[in-house]
Amino acid sequence: MLRKKELTSIIINAIHTKMLLTYPRSVILNSGNAAWIQLLYNFAVALVIFFVTITAYRGKRGLIELADILGGKALRIVTGVLIAVILTLNFVSIIRIFPETVKIVLLQDARLELITAIFVIAIIIGAYAGIESIARVHYLFLPIAGVMLFVFLIMLLPYYDMDNIMPIFGNGAKSIFLSGFNSISLFSDMLLLYVLVPYAQNLDEVKQSGTKGILIGGGVSVIIILAYCLTHPYPVSGEFMVPVYQMARMIHLSSFFSRFEPFFQFVWTILILLYSSLYVYVISCVWQTTFRLKYEKPLIIPIALICCEIAMLPESVINGIEIQHKISISAYPLSFAVPLVYALLSGRRN
Amino acid sequence: MKFIKIYPVIFLILLLSGCFGKEPNDISYAIAIGFDKAADEENYNITLQFAKPTQISGGDSEKGGSASPQIVEDVTVEAPTLYSAVNLADSIVSKHFFLSHVNLIVFSKEVAEEGIGDIMETLSRSYDIRPNVYMAVALEGAHKYLSEIKPVLEVNPSKYYQLTYEANGAGGLPKSIIEEFYFMENLPDVDSVIPIAGVMKTSDDETEEPESGDSERQDGGEEQETEKNLLQPRAPVNNEGFEFKIKEYIAGEVALNETNKSESMGMAVFKKDKMVGVFSGIESELYNIMSGEHRDLFISFEGMSNQPVTVLLRDAKSPRINVDIKNKRVDMRLYLESDLYSIPTEDRVEEYVDKFEMKAAEDIEKACKKLIKTAFSEYDADILGFTRKAKRKFLTYHDFIDSNIAEDIKNYDVDISVDFSVRRTGLIISGEGNM
Incomplete structure (x- = not known):
């Protein structure tokens, strides 16, 4: 069983981890330095969708069990496979972009295969520890990451310039509110919450954890992108591959303190490892529940390796980022629609 | 079983603790x-x-x-x-x-x-x-x-x-x-x-040949210094x-x-x-x-005796820049304060400090205007970012670009007002008019 705080920590990390990689760049490219407004808008929409879904949700059952009750074996398998595919698509981009980024900024001489192999081994070890351990480490580590983020934002104070977020509506209201709707995909990891319902004490805790998770995770994401917009003028802000790392690089408080990246890289790596272990474990659980298998642990290694193989399909990091963007746009409607449909059906069934 | 758990740790300690790649x-x-x-x-x-x-x-x-x-x-x-x-x-x-x-x-x-x-x-x-x-x-x-x-x-x-x-x-x-x-x-x-x-x-x-693009060479920093x-x-x-x-x-x-x-x-x-x-x-x-x-800096102004008066100049506040697009005008306000550091013996700045402040403010204003004019007219460069300050007058980035203000800004009137004051006089206050 997961405690409420642990479930909240999982959701916070799941939401904001993408902000640590290439995600902010895609938001900036869409709406300019009004990206923070776009994310604020996505945050509000995601919160509304979550409230509607969780209010309609009945019973302490995960989505796959609900599908089984509502439509029998066939619907269970269809739903299970669909959820597994959405989660895999959500996750494979991380498994590719993270090692690529590590190679660029940390281990330039190491081979990508070696970095990926070490990363996957760490994910497998984490996933083997099980959901309780993953959740507990999330709960223990997130406050450390929070303090680090606070220090980071304070150290950036000399670089904030209000002129950088002007004109206030960036590329225009149409970009922010129409094409910008797609970046609600940041919150598509909320799907995890509906899969993890059976691990919570009751539905009320799921509701509270989800609300807190979106508020804190979404809030942190908006703050990160606002800090980036305040420190980097548009259109140059759309050029940097890993915006958060770029901000960490710019910190230079005279000769007193000038290299914040090691602190950042430490937190960054652990958060992404936690996120990845969680995903591999949850995908294994989804397969196990879908096909009524006795154990989920034997699935961890194959799933991690399959995800790794899929992640390595794009030839270059440019293709990887392009595909990631396309995947997030095509997969996110299902991440919200599937739980919403089952939530509505669960109420009718009850 | 215990050994199986310990082996990977030993393996990692032995293999991952060294420097891969290049040693310092x-x-x-x-x-x-x-x-x-x-x-x-x-x-x-x-x-x-x-x-x-x-x-x-x-x-x-x-x-x-x-x-x-x-x-x-x-x-x-x-x-x-x-x-x-x-x-x-x-x-x-x-x-x-x-x-x-x-x-x-x-x-x-x-x-x-x-x-x-x-x-x-x-x-x-x-x-x-x-x-x-x-x-x-x-x-x-x-x-x-x-x-x-x-x-x-x-x-x-x-x-x-x-x-x-x-x-x-x-x-x-x-x-x-x-x-x-x-x-x-x-x-x-x-x-x-x-x-x-x-x-x-x-x-x-003066007699040295201009340096040509010679091929690869290594210059020793140990060459003897010659008297020049x-x-x-x-x-x-x-x-x-x-x-x-x-x-x-x-x-x-x-x-x-x-x-x-x-x-x-x-x-x-x-x-x-x-x-x-x-x-x-x-x-x-x-x-x-x-x-x-700008940080603390010694600046010399012309005193009443036509001799330089040196003050330590510092920012009292950050400069304010306002761009008025409608009237094609840039208003800049500088807030400066100073301490008197060096005064000619025949000069008594303390006795006419108000006049000195006014004159110094005018001198700064005049010099600033001259610099801005040169930057725009001779170099066609907006080094102070007036166009950037104008961005807040627009709602979207496209409006800002379409306005062509980056080209137009050089035709704007620039008005500079300087708020300059003398705060301290060092350890001496000379002149009898300060009682």
């Missing part, structure tokens, strides 16, 4: 890079100045630091890009060049005038070059400037660059780092400035009220007798990535004041 002893740390035009127009003569750690205090010598000329060494190679130069230089020096400790990038005037966009792209894309590396334009050539670096007070040459270009009290220099320059050259709303580095002129230089006759600086004397009687120096003209012949003063104006002009040290001070980068 195999690396040569570049501390400055210079770009000159090569004889082959397509290439650059790229100078990599690297530190010799064994000569720096605390190095292998165990005797403390060596004299400064022995601390650094230069390697110059002809190459089209920075990293191809690093490749070539690696074959000259036994160690591999590492650029993460670079503190200064110097461009020759020719390179700067031709445009440094490509070089800046490389520097900004690079993972090992820090974004806060200082930049300078050397009017006599980057290699010449770097080879004349002989810090007198600093054992560590990196520290010398940091102290010189961090603008720690050096009012005659703007601060310019590669990250900011990269931003500015890619923005439509602001132009940038870079400090000027120079080498003190000697009579030998220093030329008298040729900078004109400023007779305007701001920095009264101070010469309008540009780097290379400041010092009269120095072991270290390299110096920095003034600023090069850039229109996007191309150098378009030069401002003197006095104008750089004004630029720093107007851009809010």
